[in-house]
Amino acid sequence: MHKELIVYVSGKPERIVIRNYTRDDLQGMIAIQQQSFPPPFPSELWWNELQLLEHVARFPEGALCAEADGRLIGSMTGLLVDGTAAVGNHSWEEITDGGYIRNHNPAGDTLYVVDLCVIPAYRKAGIGKWLMQSMFEVVVHLGLNRLVGGGRMPGYHRYANEATAQQYLDRVVAGEWHDPVITFLLRCGRMPVGVAQHYLEDEESCHYAAIMEWRNPFATMRRQ
Incomplete structure (x- = not known):
């Protein structure tokens, strides 16, 4: 994948590129995480x-990055799984092989999101949404059934004493409560299909x- 587009950063237009990351981008990818x-x-x-290295070797189509003026500013990674593996209770660790994706299934019908990350300076420029849209395009291009992933619920800890995780999610979807991650995913076109317990060590989301x-x-x- 390689596409160019204009985003607005602090009101000013800036040209960015969304493409597949490669072995040459290792330090830039780590720098995204550090920032x-x-x-x-x-x-x-x-x-x-x-x-x-595992990402680019096993599923290069699912290794995406955003670049501005030669600098990596965001990334998104996925792997293919059998659709049944993405339903029910599961953890990020087990379904992504701890982020190594050595369990990537080339015959899988579902793209599972491993990670989505944008550096702070570009978080209000729509980069995350463009990366998500680009991964939807990968799903269409490969003829997969769907994209699935676990979304943090960092606002849940404020309501944990009065609502279950599922009730919290339902009220965010209904617009009664706001959650920065779940609301973002809804705006990207993602729809909730369940809640996973012990998904990540994440106190804000109560795990x-x-x-x-x-x-x-x-x-x-x-398929026809």
Whole structure:
């Protein structure tokens, strides 16, 4: 994939490129993590070179990055899984192989989102939404059934004493409560299909995640 578009950063137009990241982008990909998750976030949770090498070797179509003026500013990574693996309760660790995606299934019918990250300076420029749209295009291009992934619910800890995780998600979808991640995913076209417990070590989300999908509207057509 390689496409150019204009985004507005602090009201000024800026040309960016969305493309597949490669072995040549390892340091730029790690720099995205460093800027997005500075200390006290543990550095061992940033992407490492071995993980990134696995991404580009096993599923290069699902290794996307955004670039501005030669600098990487965001990324999104996926792997293919069998659709049944993405339903029900599961953890990020088990379904993504701890981010190494060595369990990538070339015959899978579902693209599972491993990670989506944008550096702080570009978070209000729509880069995340453009990366998501680009991954939808990968789903269509490969003739997959859907895209699925777990979304953090960082606002849930404020309501955990009065609502279950599913009730919290339902009220965010209904517009009664706002959650920065889930609301973003809804605006991208993702729809909730369930809640996973112990998905990530994430105190803000009380370790839950909303499992959210985007169905390929052309999948049935392509199977005929």
